[in-house]
Amino acid sequence: MKAVCWYGANDVRVETVPDPKILNPRDAIIKITSTAICGSDLHIYGGYIPTVQKGDIIGHEFMGEVIEVGGGVHNLQVGDRVVVPSTIGCGHCNYCQRDMWSLCDNSIPEGWIEEKLFGNITSAIYGYSHAFGGYAGAQAEYIRVPFADVGVVKVPKDLPDEMLLFISDAIPTGYMGAELCDIQPGDTVAVWGCGAVGQFAMISAYMMGAEKVIAIDRFPDRLQLAKDFAKAEVINYEEVDAGEALKEMTGGRGPDACIDAVGLEAHGVGFEDAYDQTKQKLRLETDRPHVLRQMMVACRKGGTLSIMGVYGGFVDKMPMGAAFNKGLTFRMGQMHGQKYMHLLLQKILDGELDPSKVVTHQLPLDQAPHAYDIFQQKKDNCIKVVLKP
């Protein structure tokens, strides 16, 4: 089959590789009909994620048709159309049973790697380095899905892929980001990052009762989408100081909750940016925490930071003094896809949201290298790319 394989920073290639096989009784094999490039794939593309090996198949946001099931799967049939969440949960450990699927104990085969790095083992993620399980990813024609009896949501056949695909990752990430804010009536929620995750976070925040949602980014087309699609007010942080603007827009208080939908490759301005870029290039700092620093200072006293942008390593110079003295709450994590997938499907079927509006590019799998390039460089007003194998 054809698959997108990583070979180094800014080097992905479409190659012919063997088809996946059933390896364990609870596996299923999915023929992929649509697969998206996620903002976090760019961290792999850029070479920021350690333990990725040359030849690894990447990609983790996908859907398709069941073509084979293992002997331990009794609730799926060949021909079922399914969307698959990006994080792999076994369904039986204490964490999965408490709906914390991205904290699963049992999906990473070589858990000692992550345990050394983080102190504990979390769930595997398709196509996201060997620290996160080393599973072959989804930017391919076929994929093996472990724990398929708990790891997929069946979807109707009469809706286009673009309406359903983002249940795999972008929507639950945004939705969980809003849920972690514990939104109260009258609240203002500020969202950093107007990519797909940020857009869904904004929409979710309104669904959960936010009175005002403010979107922060520097790309005009993304800010426009936030206005049109998510109905948010916008700040372009290259034109105004985001912290000051947020104060002025919230009666001098600051937003009640702040959502980070950007992550470790945040783009700063001025001296701060030069500092972090230099440290990162010298491998003295692995992650660039611009958004985190801004949020800690901008958030109102006693407010909540909801961190959904991916971080992998270490950050420097964090204003802990601001966070501590202001009594901030930090909540964060990889999304729990299996927890949200059924309710999000229902919201789509009920017409509460149309996720297909975030798609700007649809390309054949063969053009993955070009797709990564325009997505990373934000060329051609690229916001979200869907690849068709």
Added chain:
Amino acid sequence: MTSSGGEISKSQSEGQAGDTERWASLIGGGAMVLSGLRQRSLRGALMALAGGGLVYQGVTKQSTVQQAQDALGVNKPIKVEKTVTINKPAAELYRFWHDFENLPTFMKHLKSVRVDSDKRSHWEATAPLGSSVEWNADILEDRENEFISWASVEGADIENSGFVRFSKAPGDRGTEVKVVLEYHPPGGLLAAGFAKVFGEAPEQQVGDDLRRFKMLMEAGEIATTEGQPKGG
């Protein structure tokens, strides 16, 4: 193969009883076992617990070469302690573990285990260059759903002893499974050299084994990516 050691005899009864109580509380309930047993032989402690005064006769040091090796730490046994919490009742875990023939399903370095009687079993493990090491072991103490301890008998390729303990985890988290092992690496290998030769540090090996046990018991299968597609 020789081992360093001394004699524990019944005549030291008072000191012995006090020690046994201390080891019983360490091994039976202690959160960290090895820190309390640092200077002691695990085998000696387990035998004292099991038999309340069993005599363990090791070979006393004779040669100056042996004494020199001891001074260098060459004959120091490797001790490993690892604990994992498994979301299953203790009875289920104990039952699976107690049938030692199940152990190779999650202990990668074990080729096979043959249970010969209630007490005696025969073990075969992988060793470098495709060879294997073998030993017979006896169960020292067996408390249903709680505790199993064992020790290799004379003639073992690798002298070893250990225990597994099953205790209720707090709340509804299931069962805490603690494994403590002690073994004497063959040929006087230092612990660090052991890792190079066997491919894994002992702590990691035991940790990985317990993780696989947990996967098997909770998820019904052991996570793998062996045989999956890859580019290049």
